[in-house]
Amino acid sequence: MGKLVLVVDDSASVRQQVGMALGQAGFEILEAGDGKEGVSAVASNPNVAMVVADVNMPNMNGLEMVSEIKKNPANRALPIIMLTTEGQPALIKKAKEAGAVGWIVKPFNAGQLVATVKKLTA
Amino acid sequence: MSITKYLFLPKEITEFEHNYLSKLNRIALYFFLVHIPVFMLVAWAAGTGMIMALGLSIAVLIGPTIAQFTMKSERVKSMVYGFTAMCMGAILVHFGQGLVQIEMHFYFFALLAMLCAYANPAVNIVAAVTVALHHLIFYFLLPASVFNYEAPIWVVLVHALFVVLETVATCYISRRFFDDVIGLEKIVQARTKEINLMLNNIGQGFMTVTLDGIMSKERSSVVSTWFGNSDENMTFADYIRSTDSSVADWFEIGMDTLREDMLPTEVAMDQLPKRIVVGTTILELSYKPINNEEEKLEKVLIIISDITSQIEREAAEKQQKQLMDIFGHIMRDKLGFLEFLTEADSMIDAVVEHKYENLPHLKRIIHTIKGNAGLFGMTSVSTLCHQLEDEIVSEGTAPTEQSLTILQEEWNRVREKLDTLLGERMVKNIEIADADYEMVLRALLNREEPAQIAKMVQSWKLETAQHRLDFIKQQTEGLAQRMGKTGVDIFVKPNNIRLESEHWAPFWSSFTHILRNALDHGIESEEERNKAEKQGKGAIRIETNVQDGEFIISVQDNGRGIDWNAVSARASKANLPHENQEDLMNALFQDGVSTKDVVTQFSGRGVGMGAVKAECLKRGGSIKLNSQDGKGTMILFRFPMSAYVYNSENGSSEKAA
Incomplete structure (x- = not known):
């Protein structure tokens, strides 16, 4: 069975796109619709190998979610990458400070996304 | 390359050559200093006087020692060492007098060869000249210092021949050494310069x-x-x-x-x-x-x-394409286009000069410009309007002056292009149908009332409803295609109505919202129609008529009908009354109420219906709506008869029956 990747995005179509790209590459997908759901998904699924998250989401945004997940020392090594729209250096900086390893600009290239997830979960 | 250029190196000394020569010169000095005890040993063995050998060696080495510490050019220093090498040879030959004096000459030839290390033919030549002069001078002044026997002059010449031949070879070696190794940096520099030149251009x-x-x-x-x-x-x-x-x-x-x-x-x-x-x-x-x-x-x-010019070129290409699109629309419907231009001019003016009542009104105007510009192929203008709408929605205030200026500039740009492109084509002229022409001719021949004939001629200035509805049909078909609603039939029935075009223009331009809504919300997708087991294709019927002293415009579709529950929900969300059918009717024609969740480029902002209602009321009209769930919607606009409507059936606007 493939490694479990959590996809957090309030847009169902983005979740679907990410899910399809990663699913075809042999990953198992877990979806969450906002930051809050993302945090609880990580908490209840210890086998999550990596998180791909949007920044702008209702309830709890991506940045808050990263900080929240990273509060738990068990998740310190859990790689998180953010999907952002172009030209948000301030946001990206905050995300990295919060503990995200990197970001990919939307609309993303499926090949690149897969390569990234493969490298980070290797 | 001339021989002098070959023998004398280019003036410029690279850092590498300088460092190399400096090291070599230092070694040379030590090399010659250690000669002193060796020479003393030779003098002792040959019995030619150790002290004398010491003194003479020191005397010869004073020069290069001073040069080593005072001279700046390492190349000149190297020539000094070339000279020194031969002087040292002379001392050796002098103090080596005796049985092996001739063998002491080996020193000259060995040193001449070693001087190639300087990679400088000039050093080889200095040495060769030195040794030649030494032999000649001493042959005449003190032959014992050079030969251990009574050598004839031709022996000196044999020695000279050896030196000349060796010097030719050493010069060649030195120069190759310089070109291929020591001076290489210069070549690299020259190449780098060339590459930079290329990169910089x-x-x-x-x-x-x-x-x-x-x-x-x-x-x-x-x-x-x-x-x-x-x-x-x-x-x-x-x-x-x-x-x-x-x-x-x-x-x-x-x-x-x-x-x-x-x-x-x-x-x-x-x-x-x-x-x-x-x-x-x-x-x-x-x-x-x-x-x-x-x-x-x-x-x-x-x-x-x-990539500035590339982007400019792309923009120019886009503009060109847009212009072609617009031109296509003009060819199909000149009158409609002229009308649109005049109307849009005043609407853009209203937007930019703040001639609007309130924010919803502004939104309505922008929405209308967007829709009509889109219909006439002015994508750049409609895109800008779409952005303005977004700005209004997200900021909740009127767009910034900057955004408005961008819209105005784009509009002016397109207009200017059109004006130059169209020139005289823009002049309005009257087109009359053959039947109308015949009718007037007949009336003239029958000597009918001049007032009656005048009315007929006046009516020519009025637009035929046929023309208007054909245009609307064409617009709606285009719209349906872009919305992906294929297979929708549009039927028009204009009857014999003519309309005063300027009076009705604003109404018609808002009227397109009705059709957009019918397509977007009313007519179902083919799939949905099949599921509901509905017969036939989706259809919209538009009719103009005069009935019972009223001018009537009707639009009828066979779509899903109005979803009153959705209207009610939307109305309550927008804090509008939604108790009874009348409330809902009002809500439907209120800005900000749309039954679709997704805002598309075509409809869904809930702006259009308000605009239609406003234009209808302005002309003294009323709206009647009849919707049957799953069967379709019919909207009737009723206007009192006026001079703006002409019913050519009976040749009168007043006597409409």
């Missing part, structure tokens, strides 16, 4: 940065014309910060990510900023990884290209 900037973002010294000169001068060891981010701090930050975080090596290199590089604008110049940034021998990322090559 292709309008693209190249530079490399280390993973810490520090720029290389070597870079295209065009880079500094874009971003100014840089300090030493400056990072690229700091370098471009004064141009665009946001791009600088972005680059910095991007390089951090690249250095951390968590993401695949290509992915991390792809996240680096791709554009930066310097004044009016648009620059594209692209990146290439430079790996070291171990295939690990070491540096990043940044290629900066000026």
Whole structure:
């Protein structure tokens, strides 16, 4: 069975796109619709190998979610990458400070996304 | 290459040559200093006087020692050593008098060869001349210092021949040594210069940065014309910060990510900023990884290209295409287009000059411009209007002056282009149908009332409803196609109505919202129709008529009917009364109520229906709506008869029956 990747995005179509790209590459997908759901998904699924998250989401945004997940020392090594729209250096900086390893600009290239997830979960 | 150029090196001394000669000269001095005890030993063995050998050696070496510490040019020093070498030979031959004196001459030839280490033919020549002069002078003055026997002059010449031949060879070796090794740096420099010349003339900037973002010294000169001068060891981010701090930050975080090596290199590089604008110049940034021998990322090559003209060209092409589209619309419907222009002129003016009542009104105007511009192929204008609408929705205030100016400028630009393109075509002229012409001719021949005939002629200025409805049909078909609603039939029945076009123009332009809504909300997709087992295709019927002293415009579709529950929900969300059918009717024609969740380019902002209602009321009309669930919707606009409507059936606007 493939490694479990959590996809957090309030847009169902983005979740679907990410899910399809990663699913075809042999990953198992877990979806969450906002930051809050993302945090609880990580908490209840210890086998999550990596998180791909949007920044702008209702309830709890991506940045808050990263900080929240990273509060738990068990998740310190859990790689998180953010999907952002172009030209948000301030946001990206905050995300990295919060503990995200990197970001990919939307609309993303499926090949690149897969390569990234493969490298980070290797 | 002439012989002098071959024998004398180019003046310029590279750093490498200087360092090499300096080292060699130092070694030469020590080399000659250690000769002193050897010479004393030879003198002792030959019994020619140790002290004398000591004294003479020191006397010869004073010169080069002083030269070594005072002279600046290493090349001149090397010539001094060339001279010294032969003087030392002379001392050796002199103090080596006796059985092996001739063998002491080996020294000259060995040293002559060793001097090739200087890579300078001039040194070889200095040495050759020195030894030649020494032999000649001493042959006559003190032959015992050179030969241990009574050598005839031709023996001296044999020695000279050896020296000349060896010197030819050593000069060749020295020069090759210089060209191929010692002077190579100069060639490399010349090549670098050439490459730089090339790099600096292709309008693209190249530079490399280390993973810490520090720029290389070597870079295209065009880079500094874009971003100014840089300090030493400056990072690229700091370098471009004064141009665009946001791009600088972005680059910095991007390089951090690249250095951390968590993401695949290509992915991390792809996240680096791709554009930066310097004044009016648009620059594209692209990146290439430079790996070291171990295939690990070491540096990043940044290629900066000026894409301003490319972008301008693309924009020009787009404009050209738009113009062609517009032109196509004009060919199909000149009158409608002229009307649109006049109307849009005044609407743009209203928007820019703040001639609107309130925000919803502004939104309505912009929405109408958007829709009509879209219908006539003015995509650039309709896109700008769409952005303005977004701005109003997200900010909750009127768009900024800046955004409005952009709209006005684009409108003026398109208009100007059209004016020059169309020229005289823009003049309005009257077109009459053959039947109308016949009717007037008959009336004239029958000597009918001049007032009656005048009315007929006047009516020519009025637009036929046929023409108007045909135009609307064509617009609606275009719209249906763009919305992906294929297979919708549009039927028009204009009857014999003529309409005063200026009076009705604003109504017609808002009227398109009705059709848009019918297509978007009313007519179901083919799939949905099949599921509901509905017979036939989706259809919209538009009719103009005069009945019971009223001018009636009706629109009927066979779609799903109005979803009153959705209207009610929307109305309550918008804080509008939604108790009874009348409330809902009102709500439907209120701005801000739309039953679709998704805002499309075509409809769904809930603006259009309000505009139609307003234009209808302005002309003294009323709206009646009849919707049957699953069967369709019919909307009737009723206007009192006026001079703006002419029923050519009975040739009168007043006597409409």
